[in-house]
Structures are given as structure tokens and as C-alpha cells.
Amino acid sequence: MKILTADQLSEADKITIQKQGITSEELMERAATLVFEEIHKRLEGAPIPIKIFCGIGNNGGDGLVVARHLIQHKYDVQVFIVNYSDKRSDDFLANYEKLKKITRNWPISIKGEDDFPEIGTGDFVIDAIFGIGLNRPIESWMGKLVKTINKSGAFVLAVDMPSGLFSDRVPEKDAAVINASYTLSFQTPKLVFYLPQTMDYAGEVEILDIGLDRQCISESKSGIFLIEDEEARMFYKERKKNSHKGDYGNVLISGGSYGKIGSVLLSATAALRTGTGLCTLYVPKCGYQIIQSGLPEAMVLTDENEEIITNFPEGFGADVNCFGMGVGKAKQTVEAMEKFLRSVEKPVVIDADGLNILSKNNELLKLIPENSVLTPHPGELKRLIGEWKDDFEKLEKTKEFSKEYKVTLLIKGAHTFIISDDEIYINSTGNPGMATAGSGDVLSGVITSLIGQKYNPVTAAVLGVYAHGLSGDIAASKLGMESVLAGDIAKNMGKAFKLISEDFSGYEAESQ
Ligand SMILES: NC(=O)C1=CN([C@@H]2O[C@H](COP(=O)(O)OP(=O)(O)OC[C@H]3O[C@@H](n4cnc5c(N)ncnc54)[C@H](OP(=O)(O)O)[C@@H]3O)[C@@H](O)[C@H]2O)[C@H](O)CC1
Numbered sequence: 220m221k222i223l224t225a226d227q228l229s230e231a232d233k234i235t236i237q238k239q240g241i242t243s244e245e246l247m248e249r250a251a252t253l254v255f256e257e258i259h260k261r262l263e264g265a266p267i268p269i270k271i272f273c274g275i276g277n278n279g280g281d282g283l284v285v286a287r288h289l290i291q292h293k294y295d296v297q298v299f300i301v302n303y304s305d306k307r308s309d310d311f312l313a314n315y316e317k318l319k320k321i322t323r324n325w326p327i328s329i330k331g332e333d334d335f336p337e338i339g340t341g342d343f344v345i346d347a348i349f350g351i352g353l354n355r356p357i358e359s360w361m362g363k364l365v366k367t368i369n370k371s372g373a374f375v376l377a378v379d380m381p382s383g384l385f386s387d388r389v390p391e392k393d394a395a396v397i398n399a400s401y402t403l404s405f406q407t408p409k410l411v412f413y414l415p416q417t418m419d420y421a422g423e424v425e426i427l428d429i430g431l432d433r434q435c436i437s438e439s440k441s442g443i444f445l446i447e448d449e450e451a452r453m454f455y456k457e458r459k460k461n462s463h464k465g466d467y468g469n470v471l472i473s474g475g476s477y478g479k480i481g482s483v484l485l486s487a488t489a490a491l492r493t494g495t496g497l498c499t500l501y502v503p504k505c506g507y508q509i510i511q512s513g514l515p516e517a518m519v520l521t522d523e524n525e526e527i528i529t530n531f532p533e534g535f536g537a538d539v540n541c542f543g544m545g546v547g548k549a550k551q552t553v554e555a556m557e558k559f560l561r562s563v564e565k566p567v568v569i570d571a572d573g574l575n576i577l578s579k580n581n582e583l584l585k586l587i588p589e590n591s592v593l594t595p596h597p598g599e600l601k602r603l604i605g606e607w608k609d610d611f612e613k614l615e616k617t618k619e620f621s622k623e624y625k626v627t628l629l630i631k632g633a634h635t636f637i638i639s640d641d642e643i644y645i646n647s648t649g650n651p652g653m654a655t656a657g658s659g660d661v662l663s664g665v666i667t668s669l670i671g672q673k674y675n676p677v678t679a680a681v682l683g684v685y686a687h688g689l690s691g692d693i694a695a696s697k698l699g700m701e702s703v704l705a706g707d708i709a710k711n712m713g714k715a716f717k718l719i720s721e722d723f724s725g726y727e728a729e730s731q
């Protein structure tokens with residue numbers, strides 16, 4: 220799903236009104252009715268106290284529409300108008316009048332701290348103070364109101380955006396921003412729902428299709444995409460009946476050192492479980508028996524050194540190479556990596572210590588073949604591209620790096636970002652159970668495997684991250700998050716691809 224900016228959404232808003240021949244009030248009614256329906260579906264008429272805080276713009280207008288429907292369905296509702304200015308929007312005013320006609324319990328105006336209501340843990344708060352129209356930090360008594368709501372312990376549902384959260388920048392430290400439990404957002408996801416510094420404000424996010432003009436959305440220029448089941452299925456290529464192992468890639472994974480042979484074993488297991496035809500590992504001598512007995516399906520080549528990699532096999536001719544997990548940073552290993560980079564022409568996958576070697580030996584960067592995939596976690600990324608001020612700058616600097624060296628980079632996290640040139644793909648699968656040793660080694664194996672199966676490297680990275688997360692979700696649904704091991708992520712890969720290629724209903728049924 221495409222991610223649009225606030226300006227693009229406002230534009231789509233106008234074009235929709237024009238093309239569909241509706242008024243903006245009708246569009247508000249449509250959007251906010253969907254919010255009501257979602258709430259009604261969950262509350263099923265429960266008599267809990269609902270407090271709706273409405274601003275005086277269109278986000279506030281949405282709040283008034285939701286209030287009207289809830290009252291008409293006999294919910295216990297009190298509306299508060301956060302009366303910070305006289306500049307009320309037309310649609311706010313129209314809905315204010317409509318609300319007054321259906322209830323004697325008129326909205327209460329809040330003009331300062333003295334008007335703040337008591338808010339308790341048992342309340343259901345709807346935040347409709349500001350949406351995508353926020354253009355400056357929330358200040359004075361309004362800021363205190365936001366902080367009071369946050370401290371109340373009530374369940375907070377944000378309409379479109381948590382108030383105080385900008386769609387295009389990170390709030391200042393101590394800024395007043397609603398900490399929503401749940402956000403129902405209109406039409407497209409917003410980038411800030413997925414960035415580590417801002418994602419917690421939104422809580423759980425659901426996107427409501429409010430029927431904005433499809434053509435306008437598809438023509439809106441955006442380089443940011445949320446990757447969900449639909450996209451993953453689009454990328455997936457079925458295995459042909461008339462095929463053999465040579466069609467699915469000859470992969471060489473080089474890595475490991477004494478005490479870290481498990482990293483390569485995990486990568487290779489993941490590559491084979493992702494469908495690789497032939498998998499060879501290049502490891503120090505000490506890894507030979509471990510690999511042969513741990514993964515008989517893999518072939519092993521050993522370095523002349525017992526404990527570290529000091530060389531790179533010449534003329535092996537793999538379809539794709541992966542280098543780095545567990546290799547350490549010894550001088551001879553750096554030389555081996557240089558030899559590796561000089562000897563390969565096709566895109567490679569570089570992970571872990573391979574990345575740390577690159578950040579310490581910048582002259583190697585220009586040797587990386589075009590279209591290669593680099594898979595850093597945030598610490599490794601920082602060593603590669605330098606410090607960043609905030610998540611937005613992190614994205615910009617990563618894009619610059621990607622353009623300069625013509626590579627795809629991952630930024631691993633709760634939502635892994637895949638960055639290639641000017642495009643950003645945000646992954647939607649995965650869970651905190653995957654924050655475990657070796658999880659990254661498995662991911663490198665999956666991406667390497669997909670490149671070997673002739674996916675282009677960007678698609679391999681996007682689909683690989685998605686499948687890795689989905690496999691982790693399957694593992695967590697069986698084992699519980701705490702018990703997920705990296706090996707479980709590799710083990711469930713087939714099931715993940717089965718879901719991607721078939722349909723997701725089975726997974727939903729199983730995880731309940
Ligand atoms: N686009 C859609 O798909 C639809 C959106 N809807 C809803 O509309 C809001 C956006 O509404 P808008 O009126 O543009 O903006 P807000 O309600 O978020 O804000 C209202 C005005 O408040 C002023 N402002 C901004 N920041 C602050 C602040 N920190 N303190 C005080 N005042 C502030 C600003 O006006 P100024 O003239 O003072 O700059 C805003 O314009 C969207 O989020 C949806 O909820 C439709 O209902 C359906 C379609």
C-alpha cells in the first residue's frame with residue numbers, strides 16, 4: 220500500500236469531492252461513519268463512558284459525526300470541544316448543529332485547565348483534536364489536556380492521527396502528543412506510524428478505506444510503500460513443475476569463526492528452507508564437522524585456517540554470494556573480504572561483521588557490486604552512514620548511501636525498512652519474539668536464496684523480509700514469543716511461503 224503525505228491526502232480529498240460530486244460534509248460523514256462502525260463492532264453496545272475530545276477543524280468534525288452515531292446507538296457519550304480558536308471549519312459547524320438536534324446533552328466547551336473533566340482508567344477516550352492539519356506543536360493548556368489524557372490510563376482511540384503527531388517530522392522531546400492505544404486512520408498509512416521514534420504514539424493501527432479517488436491515489440507520486448500480504452503475493456514466483464535444482468540457485472555463503480559457526484549454519488538452513496537448489500558454505504576448518512552433521516543438505520568448503528576465514532575460494536562461480544555472519548574482524552579476514560569483493564561481479568548479500576569490516580575499511584565500499592543487498596541492524600547502519608539526528612534524517616542518509624554505492628539497504632527493526640535509491644518499503648510482518656540471536660543470519664540466508672532464484676535483489680530483499688517476519692509470526696503463534704529461536708524462523712519458512720502463495724485465511728484460523 221502506498222504511503223502518502225498529508226498534502227497529498229488533502230489533495231486527494233478535494234479531487235474526490237469534485238469527481239464523485241459529493242460535498243466535503245458528505246465525505247466527512249462517510250469517513251467518520253466508518254470510525255463509528257469500527258467502534259460499534261468492538262463495543263457491541265457496552266455501557267462504558269465514552270469521552271470524545273473534538274478540535275474545531277475537520278478532525279473535530281469527524282469526532283462530532285462519531286459522537287452523533289454513538290448517541291443514536293444509545294452509548295454513554297460526553298463530547299468536549301477543545302475551544303482553542305474561533306476559526307471553526309464549515310463541516311465542524313454543520314456537524315455541531317446536527318449533534319445538538321439529536322441530544323440534550325450538548326458538548327461541553329473547554330477553554331482552559333479549569334474546564335478539564337475527570338478522566339479515569341475505565342473511560343473510553345476518542346481523540347479528535349487534531350489530524351493531518353496539525354502544523355505546529357500543541358501548546359499551553361491544550362498541551363496539558365493532552366498530557367492529562369495520557370496520564371489518565373483510559374483507552375484512547377485516535378481518529379486519523381494521534382493529536383500532536385506530525386505526519387512528516389518527529390515531535391520535540393516532551394512535546395504534547397496523544398499516546399493512542401489504537402489509531403483508525405483514513406485511506407493510507409502515515410510514515411510516522413512505522414518509524415521507531417514515533418510508532419508508539421499510534422498504538423495499533425488500522426487503515427479505513429474511505430473511498431478517496433483511486434486514480435488520484437495511484438497517480439500520486441510516492442516512493443514509500445507498506446508491504447502487506449497483497450504486495451508479497453504479487454512479488455512471489457511459483458516454482459515450475461518442469462524444473463530441477465539448477466533452476467533454484469547455486470548459493471555460496473561465507474562466514475563463521477571459532478565459536479560462531481552457528482551463524483552460517485542458520486543462514487544456510489534458511490536458504491535451503493527458502494528453496495535454494497544448491498548451497499555451499501565456506502567456513503574456517505573448525506566448522507567442517509559442525510556443518511556436515513548439522514546440515515547434511517549443504518556442501519562445505521573450508522579455509523586453510525582453523526578458526527577464521529583468511530581467504531576466499533577462487534573460481535567457485537556461485538549464482539549469488541553471501542558474506543559476513545560471524546566472520547569477526549581479523550586482519551586476514553578483512554583481506555579475504557577484499558578478495559571476495561574483487562572476485563565477484565554479481566550482486567552479493569553482506570551481513571553482520573561483513574558490514575563492520577566495510578565501515579572500518581571505507582575503501583572497500585566502492586568494490587561492492589551494483590545491486591547488492593546490505594542488511595545492517597541500526598548499530599551497524601550507524602557505523603556505515605554515521606550518526607543521524609532523527610528517523611527522518613536516518614532515512615535520508617540511508618537513501619544517499621544507497622544511491623552513492625548503488626546498493627539496497629535494510630534497516631532492521633520492529634518494522635524493517637528496505638531502502639533502494641529513492642524508494643522505501645516498510646515491512647508489516649514480524650513480532651518481538653524475533654528479537655533473538657541469529658534472527659539476522661536467517662534473514663540473510665532467505666534474501667540470498669531468493670536472489671539465487673532469480674528474484675531481482677530489491678524484490679528479494681522486500682519479499683525476504685516479509686517472509687522472514689511471517690515465518691517468525693507462525694513460530695510465535697505455535698511457541699509463544701519468548702520461545703522463538705532463530706532456527707524456528709528458518710524452520711517455518713515453507714509455511715510462510717505457502718501462505719504467501721495461497722491465501723492467508725489458514726494462518727488467521729491457526730493463530731486464534
Ligand atoms: N483528507 C481526508 O482524507 C479526509 C480528512 N478528514 C479529516 O480532516 C482532518 C484534517 O482536517 P483539517 O481541518 O485540515 O485539520 P485539523 O483538524 O487537523 O486541524 C485544524 C486546524 O488547526 C490549526 N492548527 C494546527 N496545528 C495547531 C496547533 N498546534 N495549535 C492550534 N491550532 C493548530 C490549523 O489551522 P491554522 O489556520 O491555525 O493553522 C488546522 O487547520 C483529517 O485528519 C481527517 O480527520 C475528513 O473528515 C475526511 C476526509
Ligand SMILES: [K+]
Pocket residue numbers: 278346347348349350377378379380381382
Ligand atoms: K486525532
